[in-house]
Every structure is written in structure tokens, then in C-alpha cells.
Amino acid sequence: QPNSQEARDVAYQLHAYTNARSHQQAGPLVIERGEGPYVFDAAGKRYLEAMAGLWSVGLGFSEKRLVDAAHRQMQALPFYHTFASRSHGPSIDLAEKLVKMAPVPMSKVFFTNSGSEANDTVLKLIAYRSNALGQPQRKKVISRLRGYHGVTIASASLTGLPNNHRSFDLPLPNILHTGSPHHYKDAAAGESEEAFATRRAEELDALIQKEGPDTIAAFFGEPVMGAGGVIVPPATYWEKIQAVLNKYDILLVADEVICGFGRTGKMFGCETFNIRPDVLVVSKQITSSYFPFSAIIMNDRMFEPIADESNKIGVLGHGFTAGGHPVGSAVALENLRIIEERNLVAHAAEIGAYMQDRLRTLADHPLVGEVRGIGLIAAVELVLDKTRKVAAGTPGALGGVASRLLLERGIISRNMLDALAICPPLIVTKVQIDELVDGLAGMLEDLKAEAAK
Ligand code: PLP
Numbered sequence: 135q136p137n138s139q140e141a142r143d144v145a146y147q148l149h150a151y152t153n154a155r156s157h158q159q160a161g162p163l164v165i166e167r168g169e170g171p172y173v174f175d176a177a178g179k180r181y182l183e184a185m186a187g188l189w190s191v192g193l194g195f196s197e198k199r200l201v202d203a204a205h206r207q208m209q210a211l212p213f214y215h216t217f218a219s220r221s222h223g224p225s226i227d228l229a230e231k232l233v234k235m236a237p238v239p240m241s242k243v244f245f246t247n248s249g250s251e252a253n254d255t256v257l258k259l260i261a262y263r264s265n266a267l268g269q270p271q272r273k274k275v276i277s278r279l280r281g282y283h284g285v286t287i288a289s290a291s292l293t294g295l296p297n298n299h300r301s302f303d304l305p306l307p308n309i310l311h312t313g314s315p316h317h318y319k320d321a322a323a324g325e326s327e328e329a330f331a332t333r334r335a336e337e338l339d340a341l342i343q344k345e346g347p348d349t350i351a352a353f354f355g356e357p358v359m360g361a362g363g364v365i366v367p368p369a370t371y372w373e374k375i376q377a378v379l380n381k382y383d384i385l386l387v388a389d390e391v392i393c394g395f396g397r398t399g400k401m402f403g404c405e406t407f408n409i410r411p412d413v414l415v416v417s418k419q420i421t422s423s424y425f426p427f428s429a430i431i432m433n434d435r436m437f438e439p440i441a442d443e444s445n446k447i448g449v450l451g452h453g454f455t456a457g458g459h460p461v462g463s464a465v466a467l468e469n470l471r472i473i474e475e476r477n478l479v480a481h482a483a484e485i486g487a488y489m490q491d492r493l494r495t496l497a498d499h500p501l502v503g504e505v506r507g508i509g510l511i512a513a514v515e516l517v518l519d520k521t522r523k524v525a526a527g528t529p530g531a532l533g534g535v536a537s538r539l540l541l542e543r544g545i546i547s548r549n550m551l552d553a554l555a556i557c558p559p560l561i562v563t564k565v566q567i568d569e570l571v572d573g574l575a576g577m578l579e580d581l582k583a584e585a586a587k
Contacts, residue, residue, distance in 0.1 A: 192473070241432065
């Protein structure tokens with residue numbers, strides 16, 4: 135019988151995004167507790183969590199007020215649902231709060247439990263809406279290569295990464311992909327950011343024309359792409375994309391699962407890029423991940439056809455047992471209160487600017503192809519050949535070594551192939567950013583020594 139935690143993990147658990155056989159050899163990193171932006175393993179080793187868990191623990195790992203809010207709600211009403219006109223105070227308060235804080239006029243909120251579920255639900259609301267409008271042919275949606283929208287059958291189809299399609303026979307037929315706004319990787323030699331953004335908008339227009347504009351219901355995009363490699367779009371990209379969508383009366387869904395609640399230095403990523411969506415999808419940082427939670431915030435353009443009973447298409451046959459869970463709603467409300475009281479969005483803008491400046495000093499290193507980011511989200515793109523922009527023969531091999539070396543230095547990051555993602559909790563301080571950037575600089579020297587072997 136295995137008895138260490140590591141041995142029992144290997145014996146009994148299949149992990150997400152983990153090669154199961156190598157895991158059996160290497161074993162897990164077991165985290166036991168957290169404090170501010172740090173976590174500690176069972177041996178007491180401290181790690182700076184430079185990914186905020188999974189881009190999500192905005193308030194850090196020891197915010198007692200969130201624990202107290204959950205405890206109070208557990209005692210008052212541990213569960214109630216929101217099916218069939220039933221409701222409860224925390225979900226009502228939170229729905230009102232989200233509508234009022236949205237960056238563009240919104241009117242209704244539908245609650246779900248994860249980013250994937252929320253995006254799945256948006257797809258179903260879109261289909262229902264098109265039927266209600268008497269446009270049943272209008273069911274196709276467009277998302278982008280390199281985008282990440284989740285892993286359920288439908289949300290994985292929206293995701294534009296080969297890893298999430300391969301082996302699962304995805305994407306589903308009504309889900310189409312257009313090119314990403316990744317200037318560093320996808321632009322032609324010498325193509326300016328402006329020309330690249332124009333080309334992407336023209337490609338979108340051509341795809342819509344080819345499919346038939348009256349068959350396309352919506353476009354999905356993250357303001358800044360996260361899991362695809364932290365891709366900050368060119369300055370005029372969103373303006374050009376929105377002009378195309380407006381031309382064909384296509385809904386815009388902004389997936390704010392990573393960007394929402396301060397990450398880009400504004401409350402929403404949409405504000406940073408002047409995006410005017412019809413639907414906002416939020417999760418992760420809404421509860422600092424202390425409770426699984428997500429929400430869909432929509433405007434009247436989305437809601438009104440759904441509410442129109444004259445079309446007789448029947449009740450909205452969709453919802454999740456735990457959607458709008460009272461404990462999750464209470465934690466979200468407290469989390470948003472803390473973000474506002476402590477001015478954490480302004481803090482993210484200020485510390486974020488400091489972090490971006492300091493990270494840019496790494497760009498001269500021979501193994502760094504590009505440093506990119508905005509606010510408190512960034513990526514360091516690792517290369518072996520700066521001019522040809524290539525890493526090791528196996529994509530991700532260099533990034534994998536880099537994140538291992540960084541872990542040895544007590545910093546948790548995540549490599550998306552050869553891009554090392556940085557996304558610390560919003561509460562991070564200047565001193566902790568220094569610790570992070572110094573750690574990265576040291577790691578790059580270690581990596582140079584390993585690459586020379
Ligand atoms: N959308 C975005 C932008 C994400 O980054 C993620 C997760 O990382 C998701 C959706 C999916 O969320 P979940 O893992 O909660 O299903």
C-alpha cells in the first residue's frame with residue numbers, strides 16, 4: 135500500500151493536462167497551504183505563485199474575508215437553486231452588481247460554474263435566440279486560432295489549440311476559426327502591427343462572406359489571449375474586428391475569464407481595448423477561485439429575443455444545479471467589494487506597469503525572443519535563435535526546462551509551449567515583482583548553461 139502523499143497521488147489520481155506515464159515517474163508537487171501570493175509544499179518550501187494558480191487567485195491564498203463570507207453563507211443558506219423562478223439573496227445581489235459594473239450597457243446575468251460551462255451556455259443561448267428570431271440557419275460561430283475558451287465538447291471546439299481538438303474529433307461543425315492576432319508569430323516578415331490587424335479583419339470578412347453572413351451568429355474572443363500564449367492584440371485590432379462584425383450584425387462575445395476584474399489594469403479587458411461586447415463571460419478571478427463560479431452578462435440585444443414568448447419555442451431548457459450557488463455568490467460579492475475597497479484595479483495598473491518595464495529588461499537576453507504583456511499578465515517567449523524565432527526541435531521543450539528551473543528557484547510559472555506565462559495575484563507588491571524578475575533573470579542564465587550542454 136502506498137502511503138506517502140506523492141505515492142498515493144500517483145496511485146490514485148489522473149491529472150488534467152498531464153502526461154500520465156511521466157507523472158508516474160516524476161510525481162506531483164503537493165501544495166499544502168498559502169499566504170498572500172505564496173504557496174508552500176509539504177516540506178515547507180515557499181513558492182511565489184507567479185500564475186495566481188490558474189490565472190485566477192486575484193486576492194492571493196489567504197484572504198480571510200472570503201473564508202468568512204463563505205462560512206457566513208454556509209450557515210445562513212448553504213444551498214438553493216435558481217431554476218424555475220426560484221431565487222435567493224446572494225444571486226440577486228450579485229446579478230445586480232455585475233450588470234451595474236459592466237463596462238457597456240448590460241441587462242441580465244445567467245450563472246454557471248466554470249469558464250467552459252459558461253461558454254457552452256452562451257452557445258446554447260445563441261442557438262435558442264436564433265430560433266426565437268426565426269433564423270434557425272444562423273447558428274455558426276467564429277472564434278480564433280490560439281484562443282482558449284474551455285474544454286467541454288462545445289467550448290473545446292471554440293478553443294483554437296490543436297491539443298484540445300486532436301483525439302477528440304473536434305471542432306464541432308458549426309464552429310469556425312479565424313487567425314489569431316499574434317503579431318510576433320503570425321505576421322509576415324516586415325508586416326507592421328497595423329497592416330497585420332487590417333489583414334486579420336479582412337480575413338474575418340472573407341470567411342463571413344464565404345460561409346454566408348446570414349449563417350453567422352456570433353464571434354468569440356478573449357480581449358488578451360491567455361492560454362494561447364498571452365497574446366496582446368495590435369492597438370487597432372479590436373476596432374477593425376468590431377467594424378466587420380457590425381457590418382454583418384454579428385454578436386460579439388468577450389471571454390473575460392482571465393482578463394476580468396483588473397488583470398489588464400482596468401476592471402475589464404474590454405475597457406482596455408474599447409471592446410463593446412453583447413455578452414461578457416466571467417469566472418476565475420470573480421471569486422479569486424475560492425469557489426467554482428462563472429457568469430454570463432448579456433445585453434438586451436441578446437436577452438430580448440430569448441424572453442419573447444410569442445415565438446412559442448418553449449421554455450429555456452438549460453441550467454446547472456449549482457448555477458448561482460449562494461456560497462459562490464457570497465464569495466464573489468465579498469471578492470468584488472475587496473477589489474473596490476483596496477483599489478486593486480489601480481494597483482494592478484501601477485504594479486503592472488512596473489512589472490512590464492522590469493520584464494522588458496530581459497528582452498536583450500540571447501534566449502528571449504520577445505517579452506509581451508499588459509497590466510499584470512505577461513509572457514517571456516523563449517528561443518534558441520532570435521532571428522529565426524525558433525526554439526528547440528520539439529516545441530515546448532525549452533519552455534518546459536525553463537519552468538522547471540524556475541520552480542527550483544521557488545517560482546511557479548507555466549509554459550505554454552515556449553512562452554513562459556506570468557500572471558501574479560493582483561495583490562502582488564513591488565518587492566515581490568523584483569523577486570520574480572530577478573528569479574527569471576537567474577533562470578535564463580541557468581537555461582543558457584543547460585542549452586550549451
Ligand atoms: N476561457 C478562458 C479565457 C480561460 O482562460 C479558461 C480557463 O483557463 C476558460 C475559458 C475555461 O475555464 P474553466 O477551466 O473554468 O472551464
